[in-house]
Amino acid sequence: MKMSAIMNVKGGVGKTVTVVNMAEILASLHGKRVLVIDADPQGDATAFYLDELEPGCGLDAILAGTVCVYDEAIRDTGNSKIDIMPSTTDLFDVDSYANRQHCCNAMADLRDALEEDDAYDYVLIDCPPSFTAASIAALSAVDSVIIPVKLDAFSVRGMEFLLAQIRELGRINKRCRVDGCLITQWHNAEVIHQAEAMLRARGVPVFETHIRRTDKVDESTWYAQPLEVYSRLSGAGIDYRKFVLEWLGKEE
Numbered sequence: 001m002k003m004s005a006i007m008n009v010k011g012g013v014g015k016t017v018t019v020v021n022m023a024e025i026l027a028s029l030h031g032k033r034v035l036v037i038d039a040d041p042q043g044d045a046t047a048f049y050l051d052e053l054e055p056g057c058g059l060d061a062i063l064a065g066t067v068c069v070y071d072e073a074i075r076d077t078g079n080s081k082i083d084i085m086p087s088t089t090d091l092f093d094v095d096s097y098a099n100r101q102h103c104c105n106a107m108a109d110l111r112d113a114l115e116e117d118d119a120y121d122y123v124l125i126d127c128p129p130s131f132t133a134a135s136i137a138a139l140s141a142v143d144s145v146i147i148p149v150k151l152d153a154f155s156v157r158g159m160e161f162l163l164a165q166i167r168e169l170g171r172i173n174k175r176c177r178v179d180g181c182l183i184t185q186w187h188n189a190e191v192i193h194q195a196e197a198m199l200r201a202r203g204v205p206v207f208e209t210h211i212r213r214t215d216k217v218d219e220s221t222w223y224a225q226p227l228e229v230y231s232r233l234s235g236a237g238i239d240y241r242k243f244v245l246e247w248l249g250k251e252e
């Protein structure tokens with residue numbers, strides 16, 4: 001099992017879009033069993049998969065220690081190979097009462113239990129755009145981090161801040177490595193070409209594949225469909241398939 005956090009401390013860079021599309025491609029094209037963990041109290045990944053949800057039954061319950069078995073915090077999705085551990089609004093409260101070390105222990109315990117049961121091939125954690133108890137717990141337990149980044153100065157700053165924090169966290173999670181930065185919402189403009197060249201020259205790992213900007217992505221969120229279903233021939237649909245192949249290739 002490989003557990004990866006999709007994170008950038010900058011918002012709106014495509015973390016959730018990346019998670020739901022990676023999950024679909026891994027499941028439907030590569031036959032993998034995937035668990036999506038929604039660690040963002042905004043709950044976008046949760047809303048993508050589920051219509052209604054009672055509070056206190058997702059990752060918040062795991063971090064608060066109010067469930068005895070992890071299955072109680074997992075729901076089916078429309079794809080039999082993808083499950084979701086949802087985020088409910090209760091995740092907003094975890095930071096106010098939970099001890100961070102306790103959350104890290106709970107996440108490590110979850111990882112060990114999933115691994116022991118051989119329940120999934122991949123666990124993808126959709127992180128919030130900030131360091132919360134849930135995102136720190138995720139970083140402390142994962143094998144790797146993927147950092148979606150838009151080619152604007154604010155997003156690149158967010159990426160650099162996160163890379164520095166991951167280096168710090170290396171002391172508590174030695175297994176964690178940065179798989180790479182994933183350029184999202186790429187489009188054909190001079191400023192984007194220059195920013196991409198600058199990013200690739202910085203010595204940080206950047207995936208070869210970039211994800212093109214296309215209106216189909218916004219549209220697909222209204223229908224709660226991954227691009228594989230909504231528009232597999234769109235630029236971003238093609239790029240996400242290519243990206244997943246590149247990501248899987250890195251493991252070998």
Ligand SMILES: Nc1ncnc2c1ncn2[C@@H]1O[C@H](COP(=O)(O)OP(=O)(O)OP(=O)(O)O)[C@@H](O)[C@H]1O
Binds near residue numbers: 016128186217
């Ligand atoms: N390749 C793309 N082309 C066009 N629009 C995109 C693309 N990727 C993401 N978007 C749009 O950008 C917005 C932000 O995407 P998303 O919600 O995935 O970002 P996020 O990093 O998860 O945000 P947050 O930090 O708020 O959780 C959404 O409106 C989404 O539809």
Ligand SMILES: [Mg+2]
Binds near residue numbers: 015016040044127
């Ligand atoms: Mg998001």
